[in-house]
Amino acid sequence: MSTSSMYWRAFAAFVFLHLHVIGGEWFPFYVSLILAGIIAYYFHKKVLVEIESLGWQVNTSLTMVQVIVVLLSYFGMDALVVSVVFFIIFVVLEYLRLSLGRNMSEKKRELLQHREQRQHINETFRVVRGERHDFLKHVSAVHFMLENNEANDAKRYLDELVENYEETNYSIKGERGVVAGVLHQMYRRAKAADISIVYDLDVPLSTLPIRDQKMVELVGNLLGNALDACEEYQLKRGEQALVSLQFYKRSGLFILICKNSTLPVPVDVLDSLFYTYGKTTKSGEHEGLGTKLIKDIVTDHQGFLDFVCKDGEFTLNIKVPAIK
Known part of the structure; x- marks a missing residue:
């Protein structure tokens, strides 16, 4: 009990x-x-x-x-x-x-979060530093191939190189350190689980008028819940799952949309998913805290939240006024 x-x-x-x-x-x-x-x-x-x-x-x-x-x-x-x-x-x-x-x-969550943030930032910095360190080596390799008329090999090499750089570029482009760390960590987690993940960010997530601690909670719970659902989806359906995160600004509103593959969710869970604690779309030992925490953060910043679960896809829409 x-x-x-x-x-x-x-x-x-x-x-x-x-x-x-x-x-x-x-x-x-x-x-x-x-x-x-x-x-x-x-x-x-x-x-x-x-x-x-x-x-x-x-x-x-x-x-x-x-x-x-x-x-x-x-x-x-x-x-x-x-x-x-x-x-x-x-x-x-x-x-x-x-x-x-x-x-x-x-207080305990904040302490744990600070430790995780530090680890994520350190890991992101290590990856960026490693890529920067090897950049001239890659340029020299491509230059050598071109000098020896190996254009096809050079193109294939560049394609692989760009694909590897995309992982980091998706996460750090214009973002503050803590947000970049969370995005990068979630991207790596998705790739390790063979989940297709796309960040479509017109403006950096860091432009949201939310302080760093709450931003990490919001983005971490948002993507963490999405990846949890996708992992369960892949396990039971045997199909590749998808997560997409869109962010843009329109008419004085920041709009954040997260979509992910999901198994069918009972109606009684959906009805109170973001409004009470203890409700979760996942099986197993889950406390159901993440969705309520997301709702609380959005409400505290005068935002609006709604969601749709249909045809194996869960879509969460968040709108926050662009007010500092």
């Missing part, structure tokens, strides 16, 4: 006990049970639980306090006001637990 499932079961039990104490004189216990279930289900859909980062000591301490609060409410004074106060204390403690858990998890 996942931590999230355990938490919401315990949450529902605590809510039930508090409601039963408060309303025991006016309605039977099964009404409190139903209300507790409804409340827990609602918050389960709206709130992300990331309390693992607090550690077992903090979580155990908070749980013990919650148990004491319930016992005081259940066996303490009969006054309704006192029971309501205990319920408010319970709500405040849970709010603190969830808030602290989210903050700690966010």
Whole structure:
């Protein structure tokens, strides 16, 4: 059983006990049970639980306090006001637990992200430096072939050389270091998995009015989710998958379009894919956080998001106002 499932079961039990104490004189216990279930289900859909980062000591301490609060409410004074106060204390403690858990998890994600960014930038720099170092050697080789009237061999050599340079050029052209690093890493991942990937960027992605950290989250989740879906598509269909990323500016709007091959997605997943946590188009052990994080970043920057999943292709459209 996942931590999230355990938490919401315990949450529902605590809510039930508090409601039963408060309303025991006016309605039977099964009404409190139903209300507790409804409340827990609602918050389960709206709130992300990331309390693992607090550690077992903090979580155990908070749980013990919650148990004491319930016992005081259940066996303490009969006054309704006192029971309501205990319920408010319970709500405040849970709010603190969830808030602290989210903050700690966010800090850990940022630290991990910074490490990955550094690795991606270093790898991109290493590739560019290597290509620059070998450039004169390639020119000399082509020059030698042409001097010896080996035009066809020279053309074939240049074609292979340009194809290799395209991989790096797609990623770094006009981009800031962190964005170039993510694009380059995703491009290499696609090529390693034999996934066809195309970057069609009229203007650099770095021109989006989003700070670097959120840009890395946006692009990383966008392409990461697309590649995950493509890998599963290739595994089960036996056909080459495709990812395309388009970016351009029109009428004061930045428009970002990501398309990828996908297996059929259940309608209930699509309906809440970008609006609640825990929904994912992928099978296996996936938390379903990426799509909601994308939605949050777009919304925080006054943007708009919509998507279409049809005929084996998932298309995500993002529009962000061109406002600094």
